[in-house]
Amino acid sequence: MLLTLLLLLPQTFTAERAPEWDAVFAQTSGWTGADGIYSIPLSSEELPNKWRVTDTLFVFSDTFWGDVDANGNRSNTVMVNNTVGFLPRGSGADPQAIQFFSGSTAAQPAAMFVPTTPSITPGEFYWLKDGITINGRTHIVAARMRTDPAPFHRYGISLITLPAGDLPPFPNQIQRETPFWKDEQGNEGQYSLGGAFLDLGAPDTIHPDGYVYVYGIREDVYNKKVIVARVLRDDFEDFSKWRVFDGTQWVSGIGNAKTLCGRTSTEMSVTQLPNGRYLMVFMKDTISGIISIRTAPSPEGPWGPIEDVYTVPPMNSLAFFTYHAKAHPHLSGRDGLLISYNVNATDFWSHFTHAEIYRPRFIRLNLQ
Numbered sequence: 258m259l260l261t262l263l264l265l266l267p268q269t270f271t272a273e274r275a276p277e278w279d280a281v282f283a284q285t286s287g288w289t290g291a292d293g294i295y296s297i298p299l300s301s302e303e304l305p306n307k308w309r310v311t312d313t314l315f316v317f318s319d320t321f322w323g324d325v326d327a328n329g330n331r332s333n334t335v336m337v338n339n340t341v342g343f344l345p346r347g348s349g350a351d352p353q354a355i356q357f358f359s360g361s362t363a364a365q366p367a368a369m370f371v372p373t374t375p376s377i378t379p380g381e382f383y384w385l386k387d388g389i390t391i392n393g394r395t396h397i398v399a400a401r402m403r404t405d406p407a408p409f410h411r412y413g414i415s416l417i418t419l420p421a422g423d424l425p426p427f428p429n430q431i432q433r434e435t436p437f438w439k440d441e442q443g444n445e446g447q448y449s450l451g452g453a454f455l456d457l458g459a460p461d462t463i464h465p466d467g468y469v470y471v472y473g474i475r476e477d478v479y480n481k482k483v484i485v486a487r488v489l490r491d492d493f494e495d496f497s498k499w500r501v502f503d504g505t506q507w508v509s510g511i512g513n514a515k516t517l518c519g520r521t522s523t524e525m526s527v528t529q530l531p532n533g534r535y536l537m538v539f540m541k542d543t544i545s546g547i548i549s550i551r552t553a554p555s556p557e558g559p560w561g562p563i564e565d566v567y568t569v570p571p572m573n574s575l576a577f578f579t580y581h582a583k584a585h586p587h588l589s590g591r592d593g594l595l596i597s598y599n600v601n602a603t604d605f606w607s608h609f610t611h612a613e614i615y616r617p618r619f620i621r622l623n624l625q
Contacts, residue, residue: 288357293318393421398451458490
């Protein structure tokens with residue numbers, strides 16, 4: 258009865274900056290900035306306060322690697338398509354504890370993960386999405402990208418699996434192509450999964466049902482709309498057992514997925530709240546600078562109206578845009594839900610004189 262009452266109570270959210278986490282990624286040598294930040298707990302469930310007992314793998318997409326001087330100027334710098342970071346258990350927001358890795362040496366950085374599956378074409382690369390650790394094996398969703406002819410068009414979705422104990426540069430990684438992508442057809446945008454995971458297979462969740470929920474988008478023109486799939490945790494690596502929600506039931510075939518809500522972004526998050534409801538975090542309209550939320554009584558919805566919780570402040574006179582807001586539950590504590598967002602410059606070359614732009618920023622969402 259008490260749980261039922263809690264589910265019916267209205268909730269309000271307030272947000273504040275989390276500068277201690279900004280400082281973790283204000284690095285000046287080696288890894289000096291990236292976007293696409295996801296945090297993956299390596300030995301525990303993605304539940305609040307788990308940073309105390311689990312190592313964390315961060316995955317990033319386009320990354321600057323080189324040096325930054327005291328005035329924010331980059332030198333000896335290259336951009337690689339993806340990198341990773343490692344934060345040992347118990348470290349919290351400690352800039353000295355985190356380590357970063359590219360796919361080669363510090364002197365000759367390269368992408369950590371390079372596509373090797375059968376259908377790739379020359380020049381393809383990975384942008385990394387969300388991930389999950391199940392029975393010691395860490396799985397990372399990777400979007401196959403090209404610079405030509407369409408630089409922001411996905412050409413497939415792969416799953417990268419890291420066996421237990423595999424360390425950078427992950428020599429034992431396994432790459433598999435998945436059926437969790439469907440190209441655009443007519444007025445219907447491209448479908449893809451992997452923008453967010455929600456693990457309800459862990460016993461410590463409030464309503465464990467054994468499933469991992471995987472969110473994605475249908476990318477209609479000027480409107481990214483959310484879709485969702487699920488699979489039993491123990492069947493995660495069997496793609497034939499994944500099912501999408503068609504608005505009524507769970508069925509096979511990504512093209513059958515019903516859109517749940519719109520005005521979101523490719524990268525986002527869905528988190529279970531203490532009262533059992535579900536919280537979606539995203540950057541409204543992809544690059545608006547407004548971090549927003551929706552709530553729902555179940556992982557598939559129905560999702561409520563958009564509530565704006567934070568507007569990104571100006572960065573002096575710099576021309577920039579923000580995107581890909583998402584929560585990091587296991588790095589969060591009693592003081593609120595940790596949320597990151599990405600910052601980018603409208604002029605690419607500004608990154609070489611204003612290194613502070615291209616780094617993750619953090620806020621904390623407080624539930625009152």
